[in-house]
Amino acid sequence: MTKVLDGRELAGFIKERQAHVVRGMRSRKIFPKLVIVRDSDNPVIVKYVNLKKQYGEDIGVEVVDKKIDAVSDSTSLAAAKKAIIAANNDVSVSGIIVQLPLTDTSYTDEIVNLIAPEKDVDGLNQTVGLKRKFESATATAINWLLAGHGIELASKRVALVGYGRLVGQPLKRIFDNSGISAEVFRHDSDLSKLTDFDVIISATGVPHLITSDMVSSGAVIVDAGTASEDGVLVGDVDEVVRERSDLFAITPKTGGVGPLTVGVLFEDVIQAAEKF
Numbered sequence: 001m002t003k004v005l006d007g008r009e010l011a012g013f014i015k016e017r018q019a020h021v022v023r024g025m026r027s028r029k030i031f032p033k034l035v036i037v038r039d040s041d042n043p044v045i046v047k048y049v050n051l052k053k054q055y056g057e058d059i060g061v062e063v064v065d066k067k068i069d070a071v072s073d074s075t076s077l078a079a080a081k082k083a084i085i086a087a088n089n090d091v092s093v094s095g096i097i098v099q100l101p102l103t104d105t106s107y108t109d110e111i112v113n114l115i116a117p118e119k120d121v122d123g124l125n126q127t128v129g130l131k132r133k134f135e136s137a138t139a140t141a142i143n144w145l146l147a148g149h150g151i152e153l154a155s156k157r158v159a160l161v162g163y164g165r166l167v168g169q170p171l172k173r174i175f176d177n178s179g180i181s182a183e184v185f186r187h188d189s190d191l192s193k194l195t196d197f198d199v200i201i202s203a204t205g206v207p208h209l210i211t212s213d214m215v216s217s218g219a220v221i222v223d224a225g226t227a228s229e230d231g232v233l234v235g236d237v238d239e240v241v242r243e244r245s246d247l248f249a250i251t252p253k254t255g256g257v258g259p260l261t262v263g264v265l266f267e268d269v270i271q272a273a274e275k276f
Contacts (some may be wrong), residue, residue: 095121
């Protein structure tokens with residue numbers, strides 16, 4: 001029987017503890033605050049912004065949704081820069097994230113690299129030589145999810161499908177620092193080779209990319225990809241894979257990495273507020 005890597009129960013324990021911590025902080029006149037900068041009403045983006053707003057409300061952390069109107073490329077870029085600089089300089093703000101992707105992805109580096117390291121709670125700033133204070137929330141959530149379900153990676157053959165700034169790159173850093181070897185695949189790589197791996201972690205945003213013929217019996221599958229298909233949120237893993245009973249473990253269609261990602265993000269916001 002395939003084990004379900006459900007992140008909701010783990011996230012529930014984390015959330016309960018965080019609410020207790022924040023109550024104590026507020027009694028000491030410390031008020032954690034997160035600013036989310038975005039320039040899109042894409043359904044995926046709106047979904048995750050709303051999740052974070054609700055989570056913040058539940059544990060007592062203020063969340064400000066800073067929507068930039070993409071009137072034109074130049075004005076949108078200027079407005080996003082202005083919003084981040086203002087949040088950097090606002091002592092009441094503990095953390096800042098940019099909800100990616102931006103409408104014009106060519107501006108991504110320029111925008112996220114403006115976030116002050118001490119407020120960069122999602123580890124987005126990629127400035128060379130920058131001393132990172134926080135790592136990607138999604139990458140850390142995947143690590144927590146596997147550890148929380150007792151899945152040891154040290155002796156496993158691990159494949160990372162996708163090498164983006166939010167998941168693949170930071171997760172590879174986390175694994176490298178822990179002495180875990182992981183091979184990176186792009187979405188257009190020869191994915192038939194995935195059958196050689198014990199653990200497959202996919203985060204490309206390409207719907208149904210991981211098919212059943214790519215997955216060997218007894219494998220662990222983590223689907224961290226998210227895309228909108230005909231208005232419905234879908235992952236990288238084809239649903240046929242989840243119907244198999246010979247896998248060791250797999251994330252559910254919903255409630256796997258996502259709930260823990262939000263929990264990790266707010267953990268970083270709380271830590272940032274404490275440091276300030």
